[in-house]
Amino acid sequence: MCGIVGVVSQAPVNQLIYDALLLLQHRGQDAAGIVTEQDRKFYMHKAKGMVRDVFRTRNMRALPGNAGLGQVRYPTAGNAYSEEEAQPFYVNAPFGIVLVHNGNLTNAQELKQELFLTDHRHINTDSDSEVLLNVLAHELEKISRGITLKPAEVFAAVKNVHKRIKGSYAVIALIAGHGLLAFRDPFGIRPLCVGKSGDGGVMVASESVTLDGNGFDLLRDVAPGEAVFISEQGEMQFQQCAETTRHKPCIFEYVYLARPDSVMDGISVYQARLNLGKTLAKRVISTVPPNQIDVVIPIPESSRPSAMELAQILGLPYREGFVKNRYVGRTFIMPGQGVRKKSVRQKLNVVASEFKGRNVLLVDDSIVRGTTSREIVQMARDAGARKVYLASAAPPVRFPNVYGIDMPTPQELIAHDRTLDEIRESIGCDALIYQDVDAMKNVIGALNPKLDGFDASCFDGVYVTGDITAEDILRLNQGRDQVEEGEEDTSRLALPNSLNA
Structure with a gap:
């Protein structure tokens, strides 16, 4: 999972990208x-x-120009410890291209062999x-050989x-002297x-909150399989480039990954989480009578909307x-699980007064490894809770993700x-309530029936690419970044959105 942005403007873009x-x-x-890019x-x-x-x-002074790209990286494949794998990536031919990417190619190894041998x-x-x-x-070089590059x-x-290529990919690339290119995989898995801004600037980004916060008006999402080319003057051209498409975005964006103030593929992330709280409430009632619950407490941060609606x-x-x-910064030396x-x-x-002598219902956005949930439940007991119930706004995570989330091995x-x-x-809780898979899909999907x-x-366990x-x-898990003993891994997915934010 990464965040990417690209900008074409009539003014310097370094601060805007930052x-x-x-x-x-x-x-x-x-x-x-x-x-x-400049000249x-x-x-x-x-x-x-x-x-x-x-x-x-x-560093900022050394980034002149009216067009550019940026990326924040959370590694899901490759080497997390190599600065060489920080993005953007650059290649000098043809033209000079820099690129940022959010997602995960599932056939990267085969492609690597093709690129070398062919x-x-x-x-x-x-x-x-x-x-x-x-x-x-390579494809740009083949197409443009002997001709002027046009959209x-x-x-x-x-x-x-x-x-x-196969897998998930949202891509922004800058082609020197020509303009900015962005495109999305045929399933629209990654956002x-x-x-566009009032002065004619154009921004492409992973989430709409990026546009809102910088004075850009959201025009629309890039459609699955679609590409947009933005000239150096800010003129936009869109074209569908995939033979077949199906719009199936990653549902985990709405459950956990995205900011609540973003709108993705026509769906408010905040409203999606409220809807999850509604359906989760029905599951709670069937498991624990509400009169046996004294208080509802969210586990910060992304579970708050669901917990509020449920309460x-x-x-x-x-x-x-x-x-x-x-x-609290990253803890670099973690000699064992006790320190972790x-x-x-x-x-x-x-806040001990909210737990002492009460039956508490903790609401989390998801439970993945369970290590953090176990510790939080124990923290509630140590604070004096009589009973600790735990509800997850997401269903049980039973399968690894191969499309750009660093999900653990099975x-x-x-x-x-x-x-x-x-x-x-x-986990050690008195009752455990999970969201229902179909209910989750239905209440989020109802916010945009066109999906x-x-x-x-x-x-x-259904992988939408079908391949x-x-x-x-097994192969992809062998290539993912492993958390070794002695390293910090306190969040549910080792992602920054919750405890590590």
């Missing part, structure tokens, strides 16, 4: 990068770390984004890219939208029982091959 990346920081905290020359700075740490005044292109990292860049560069040729190259429907008090310390647990308590503290998933009671015992459905593969086998999952 501000956009701050609004996308929740999508990745591992690395950040910006590239700008057909690219200026780039990228490094590991968060946006505010990667870019200093001297296209005679060298890949220098383990990143699938560098593979994608070289496929695009029609760019779109033809994207058509060939769609034929070669991408376009906006209102059940007629129960809603309270903030956990306070998050936003200024300590870091959860450093980042999240209880063996690491607490719900994999376990019954509900076995999961409850492992063809969702990728909900981590919940139902994922058990062997593929």
